[in-house]
Amino acid sequence: METQIFDNAMLERTAYSENPQASADLVRMLLRRLRRLHNIQTRCSELLNTEGMYLVNQTIFSTYSDCRALGIGEEANVILSRS
Numbered sequence: 573m574e575t576q577i578f579d580n581a582m583l584e585r586t587a588y589s590e591n592p593q594a595s596a597d598l599v600r601m602l603l604r605r606l607r608r609l610h611n612i613q614t615r616c617s618e619l620l621n622t623e624g625m626y627l628v629n630q631t632i633f634s635t636y637s638d639c640r641a642l643g644i645g646e647e648a649n650v651i652l653s654r655s
Contacts, residue, residue: 603644
């Protein structure tokens with residue numbers, strides 16, 4: 573199975589570009605998810621075992637990648653730069 577990375581041309585052909593509200597909802601959802609995951613990573617790291625931290629880190633990476641693909645990488649960077 574081949575992994576496909578979204579580029580701007582692909583995003584323009586999606587339903588999200590046809591529905592600005594859906595696009596705005598997706599952006600809000602991704603940024604909210606990234607904030608929540610970052611909070612878990614910074615505040616709960618001592619409560620998680622190695623596998624738990626691995627899962628949190630992988631989920632952060634995946635969500636960050638989605639943010640970059642949608643053109644909101646700068647906002648994602650601000651969230652992740654907070655301590």
